[in-house]
Amino acid sequence: GAVVSQHPSRVICKSGTSVKIECRSLDFQATTMFWYRQFPKQSLMLMATSNEGSKATYEQGVEKDKFLINHASLTLSTLTVTSAHPEDSSFYICSASLKGSGNQPQHFGDGTRLSIL
């Protein structure tokens, strides 16, 4: 149980393109979803916390107009990287938890490798 599907797994596109990444909880309803970015050999850096039906909460230094998050239902959140540039190339990972509180494990998707040429 607690399976999270993330799509696509890899994207290669030209600079200036907008890229949408989907995160779905397949067998549970996720009140809260999280979006992370991970550079090689580094930790997961939280970008934003997404709650169904409300605006996402972004971490300090993350541009909300650059990284658009939509949490339309209890099973789907999307991250759109707008007008992507090479410095946005990274490994983006989503996770979901059953409720937005402590004492809950997070269930992760398998990530999206984004490469901007």
Add this chain to the structure above:
Amino acid sequence: SQKIEQNSEALNIQEGKTATLTCNYTNYSPAYLQWYRQDPGRGPVFLLLIRENEKEKRKERLKVTFDTTLKQSLFHITASQPADSATYLCALDLGSSNTGKLIFGQGTTLQVKP
């Protein structure tokens, strides 16, 4: 400043031995601490959660300790196997007032040799 630190050097051990990984933190007061396993190119997988009032937690060959005085958690894998080779991440969970978000360490890579 607030920090969470794991040994960035890879840990190499022989199959059958016990692997011990360390997670230290500064200027945080986590209510819980979680451990995850991450394989290359994959998302992390949850392993164990331990509360601040628990000193030790076990699950099969895994054992986690949590010392809030030392601000340290130790993660042990007994009778290690080559299949245990992966990167292990500790994460601080600040509790219910924090919407469940986690603060991750950079991870320690474990290599178990046959």
